[in-house]
Structures are given as structure tokens and as C-alpha cells.
Amino acid sequence: GENVEQHPSTLSVQEGDSAVIKCTYSDSASNYFPWYKQELGKRPQLIIDIRSNVGEKKDQRIAVTLNKTAKHFSLHITETQPEDSAVYFCAASGRGGATNKLIFGTGTLLAVQP
């Protein structure tokens, strides 16, 4: 089955700096890669996603890149703000295919220092 690894587990940046979180997946059949932001005690919120037919996607300060050959994808947050502080999870799924389970990475605690 799918296995998703995520690094780093914690990340501290200064306000205004960029933050990068990386994930690798094991199942080459996975074709959907969402990223979530989870604040303490709350539900995960989808912040951006990318499908396997796309190499990069951007939404304002957030971007995701995908390297299918290497089976890794990354989240990039630019101009970080204190309100970006949260736990971020990557996930992988074979959405629409035989394996459509959404498997999560281990999470990254991002702290943006003002």
C-alpha cells in the first residue's frame, strides 16, 4: 500500500521568510496530492492540491510542485505570516483509480516567528 513520508517534522521561520515542506510517496499509482493545514483541535483544511498531470500549481503565497519520476512533492509558502503557524499534512491518493484511499504524511509543525 501507499506510504507517505514528510519532512521536516518541525520548521521554524521568521515572518516574511519562505517555508518548504517535502513529501515522498511510494505508490506510483497515486495521482492526487493534497496539502492540509490543521490548527490545534480543528479539522484539516485543504489548502492546495495537485494532480499527477501537472508539475506545479500556485495559489497566491502557496505553491506545490510534483516530481512524478522521483515520487516526491513539496509545499512552498512565501512571505510567511504568524497566522500560517499550524501543522501541515501532505497526502497521496490514487483518486479515481483502484486505490483511492487518502494516506497522510506524518505532519510538519510550522512556527512563524513574528
Place this chain on the structure above:
Amino acid sequence: GAVVSQHPSWVICKSGTSVKIECRSLDFQATTMFWYRQFPKQSLMLMATSNEGSKATYEQGVEKDKFLINHASLTLSTLTVTSAHPEDSSFYICSARYGYTFGSGTRLTVV
């Protein structure tokens, strides 16, 4: 759109009792619902996938007789934790539409 309502948001129960958690899709039909468990400071671990009108598919290591899942309609999926024990205390959360939307989660504490 795509709202999933999950109840209860928190529950405390005695060891040995059963607890039912409901997830309702309010404005769409959820043919598939994923059930996750999240321990403090850990990731979301997939427990099972429920499909409307058929048996749920459980992940390896998840006891299907302990965590009963029912998906009898296109708008309701339930997870029942039977004979709960303190080690079952966790945050349980459902997800529909392949991760586009999550329920608000249920904090279960077994005493």
C-alpha cells in the same frame, strides 16, 4: 458547499460501553466516506473506507468487530466504537469527497 456534519464533537464514556459517531453530508451525496483516527501530535491514520450500500473496507490492524461502520444511505455514515477502552481515546474524524471535506471531528475520552 460540500459540508460534512459530524456529531458528537466530544464524548466521554465509561470503559466497556459503546459510542456512535455520525457523519452526515449536508449538501451532497457521499458514496464514500473515510474514517480516520488521530492521536495527539500525530498524523491522521486511515481506519476504514465506507461505501454506501456495501461493507466497509478496513485497514490492516483495525479490528472490524470493534469499530463498526455503517453507510446505509448516501448522506450518513456512522462509526461505532464498541466496548471502548481508555486506549481508544482519540480524535476521530471523517472525510468525504476524497479529502475535499472533513467533518469537525469527535474527541473521544474513555474513562
